[in-house]
Amino acid sequence: MALIQNTKCECGHQNPPGTVLCEACGKPLDEELAASDSVLEMRYDGMARRSQKSRPNPIDRVWNFFSSVKVAVWLIITTLVAASLGTIFPQESAFVNLTDPAGYYRETYGTAGAIYYALGLSRTYESWWFITLLVMIGASLVICSLDRVLPLYRALTRQQVRKHLQFITRQQVVYVGPIEGDPGAWTVKFAEILRRRRFKVRTDGTALLAEKNRFSRWGPYVLHIGLIVFLLAVLSRGIPGWYMDEYVGLDDGELEQIPQTKYFVKSLGFSIELYSDEEMPEHLKGELRPKQFITKAVLYECVAWCDDVTRQPELREVASHDIRVNSPLSYRGLRLYQYDFAESPRLISVRPVLVDKRTGESYGPFELPMRHPPLTYSAGPFTLELRDSFPEFGLDENGEPVTLSREPNAPAFVFVIKGPGLPEEGVPYLYFPREADRQRFGQDRINGEAAELFEIRVQSMEDVEFSTYTSYLNVRVDRGMPYVWTGAAICMIGLLMGIYWNHRRIWLRIDDGVLSLGAHTNKNTFGLRAEVAAALAKAGIVVEAKSLDNRRKET
């Protein structure tokens, strides 16, 4: 390959190395290309690109790699194949809590599953190689676009009207034929016809350049900018505080702090709306089909004592919403979604009385909430001090009482009862609000003598408040979302610009009574052919649209 290339065109224009078609007149510079009569490759109007430097340095080499469309297509294909591998078996992220993923994949899918897990395909989309592919696509988007949009912009803003004859007759759509009358007048007349077809027309004596929808050429670049914005917005989740994904389970009436925030959420009740019989088709009438899941929720902001365990936090209501599927509660970038529910009958609070077995008298009732119970209660002359509470009572291997979870599935309370006729230090008493637990764990047996003295019991169902369901809310913060949507919107604009409009250009010159017309479009030759044929017909030259196609003449 010759290192020094003569890039000066016969029209006198000095072109940068790598130029295919003269920037000024459009004549093919390469001698071999000039000698043939094939249809010209009009990409970027034959301009030199940065990636076509003759002596690349290391940075140029990286640039050249990413600026290649061939590389871009390979990146797309590789990503496509990689993404499809991730769908063979479910991803680990599809499970809410998977404690032993290796075991799960081996047991469920056999050897294939074990291999799948070992290769890391169970976490395809979080893997370093998949993310690397996406980053490489991002690099390719930026570099491909920059490498092409600048020369294309220069070419399109500095167009010369009079082009080399070869340039015109080697376009996709070509007409060559004699015209009658004055060439200057014909050009003016034809310019008017094209203007009516909404072309922008410039003339230079008997040469003419008509152009329309140039903006459509920027479509692909706008699309690529949109994709970059989109990819950056997705990456923005890595910024501390920009992304949060937490779950909160709420029984009816329960108040919970949202992890990592100063917000608290309270459920005023979860309900399931069912389809009525009128709404159901004939064959399903009488069945229960859920129509909507609703959690009436109130959001509070903590204004004082938030992290102080010894004091109740001070809360201020900031928002309330009936959270439904497809209708989250939204407050300042914080969103609460109806995620799931579980049918788990649980006590919220009971109002028991204290019965003094010696006298048969009962005192109370007093309010005993299952969550966050107060430390002292008074019932008539007696006071009850809460010594210990077990939301889910159980016994460990040494027979010591422990709580199995923080959910009130089998609540138990240890009180110390003090009052008249009792020892100074009081009488310890273990209380199970649920009858079933009382039987199972043997409340009276554990209490021993105290069981002879007292009984704590609920008098009627009116004194029991319980929740049927636990509603699970998904709490999200994703500050990148506005940028995600902006990116998507830019993509769509770029796509529409680039695909539903086409850039059309028509050049012509008249030499010795012979009209040479060439036309080019970046897409939809069919439409361009028809347009040129219609314009020529207006000017009195009737030709069949198909016969204008230069590519056909070759074959």
Added chain:
Amino acid sequence: MIDWLQISSNAVIVAFLLYCLSFIAYAVAVAGSRFSNREPETHRKKWGNVGLWLAALGWTAHLVYFFARWAGAGHPPVSNLYEFLMALSVAVMLAFFVIRFAYRHPLLGAFALPLTIIMVAYASVFPSEVQPLVPALSSIWLRLHVTLAVLGEAFFAVGFTAALILILRFTDFSRTDKAGRRARFWAEFTLVVIVIVVGFLVAVFGFRAAGYQAEFRQETVTVDQRGNVIEQENRVVYGLPPIFKPYNSETVSMDPFLGMTEPLFETPSWMNGVNAGRKWNTVVWSVIVGLLLYGLLRLLVRKPLGKAIHPYLEGIDPDDLDEISYRAIAIGFPIFTLGALIFAMIWAQIAWSRFWGWDPKEVWALITWLYYSAYLHLRLSRGWQGIRSAWLAAIGFLVVMFTLIGVNLLIAGLHSYAGVS
């Protein structure tokens, strides 16, 4: 009270019959152009127009189906696999009309109509009962998402039909060198695949009409995290005679078929669950019936099907087909992007709190999008045109169909509620 659902299901039958008539008219348009006593151009135009009118009438009936079902069910019918495939076939016809009128190509219908007919028949394989929507589906975004995604895919389908004509038109059936043999093989292979799809429909509807049924029971024992042993009994009903029964299952009942009273084989153990057995059995039947059909056709025409069709396509300009195929895909691409990706993301954001969750269906929608963007890059920047571009369009349609149906049948995910019984 008007029984909208009854009107709707009658309209489907009318639409199906009209589409079949339209296809016959188009077939006459293509085949008859070689009758000696006619002017090919006028013949094609005349019968092409008859086909077009019948297709338009059929489409009207198809729209009646859509809106009557909407009225009857109270929500737009785009929420289970039956409704989805019906919507897709309505959209394919719309895309066909758009492309037909943009390019005034008389013979495109000869290939677009059979595609629609197969789709309508395929939709009818799935249970067509109206189902009340589960809460996540009650969203305007679902409707926008499905409607636009389906329309984009419909343009890809029309691009595929043009590409298929181009492949058959381009393949030189007289060549005997290596490249020529390979081209012939793949063209014929594509037709075999289509015949197998038809074979599937023939098998399913044949045995359904005969009322065939066999039932199997499979017991599975699993141990959960807390060490409890869970015994589960699953039952499955086969609509096709069981060549393969589910792995480790007992026959509950079985109608005899051609003296066969016991299942011949058992599905291998790695095919999980009773439904895997049923699906595998259906695949085997489709291939058998498809190959029988293919053999029958070969006996009738006494040469490869591609070679038999090829002469009728000689009058069609391949460059026009190339342009039609590419333009259909280009028109579909932004619609697909908006419907299958952007609206889907908006909906996912509202319904499931994340705009993207790498659910298999989402991933496959992305794969489809990446595939067609590679197609557009290859075509626009690297000049892939003609036969190469046509093969890309054909494979692309395969990717679309896998995304639409294959994912539901083979991979479970969030979209699995989209209704495979």
